[in-house]
């Protein structure tokens with residue numbers, strides 16, 4: 001792994017000592033049995049167990065392994081192939097259980113790091129690909145030295161322009177996937193009495209980046225009952241849905257859904 005990491009406590013460079021990552025300031029972080037390293041000091045946690053829960057991550061894994069979002073992964077790859085160099089150094093922000101991180105590396109080999117604030121996410125992600133370094137860390141204080149990366153991917157995740165610009169090389173890119181206004185609209189219209197369009201276009205960040213691509217995608221999906229339950233569980237809708245509506249969805253045999261998303265590429269100035 002050629003990407004220089006920095007200590008989340010004091011900012012000094014971290015050296016890989018095999019079973020631990022250590023800095024010259026005396027801070028040391030053990031590699032877990034599964035291979036991930038926890039670089040999220042307790043003082044940066046907003047809760048005991050931040051991020052997606054084990055239940056959500058398991059549902060996400062089942063759903064994604066069913067191939068329903070493979071098209072999304074292909075759109076990200078196509079953007080990466082256009083804007084990132086061969087053998088790129090890539091960071092996947094909010095990597096979850098590692099579906100996209102592993103698929104991207106399989107198609108576009110390079111040095112990959114996946115970061116998630118959820119320890120369970122990093123733990124599960126390790127089983128996808130042992131060649132990827134998965135870290136428990138927060139996107140708002142990346143444990144990565146300046147100007148290290150060719151590409152930062154943020155799939156349905158956070159966009160923090162200043163922090164991503166810091167870790168990218170000049171000419172490196174952010175590939176970002178955000179939901180479009182029609183995304184899963186059929187599901188939302190069952191869950192909510194009123195559905196408001198939710199085109200999550202992030203703030204312009206022209207001082208740091210040039211926008212190289214902004215493309216909308218749309219396709220249809222027919223989900224069977226188990227996949228529908230998993231989709232519900234892996235999204236925040238699960239926590240908001242009323243009991244009667246959940247029961248209704250749990251009894252639905254199949255549902256036709258719109259998948260609608262945007263891929264945006266920002267190139268570091």
Ligand SMILES: C[S@@+](CC[C@H](N)C(=O)[O-])C[C@H]1O[C@@H](n2cnc3c(N)ncnc32)[C@H](O)[C@@H]1O
Nearest residue numbers: 051052094095096116117118137138139155156
């Ligand atoms: C909607 S999920 C997307 C997961 C994955 N990119 C995918 O599409 O399958 C968002 C992920 O971001 C993680 N997350 C939330 N806040 C975070 C933060 N501040 N830093 C890093 N990860 C975070 C969550 O734990 C969750 O796994």
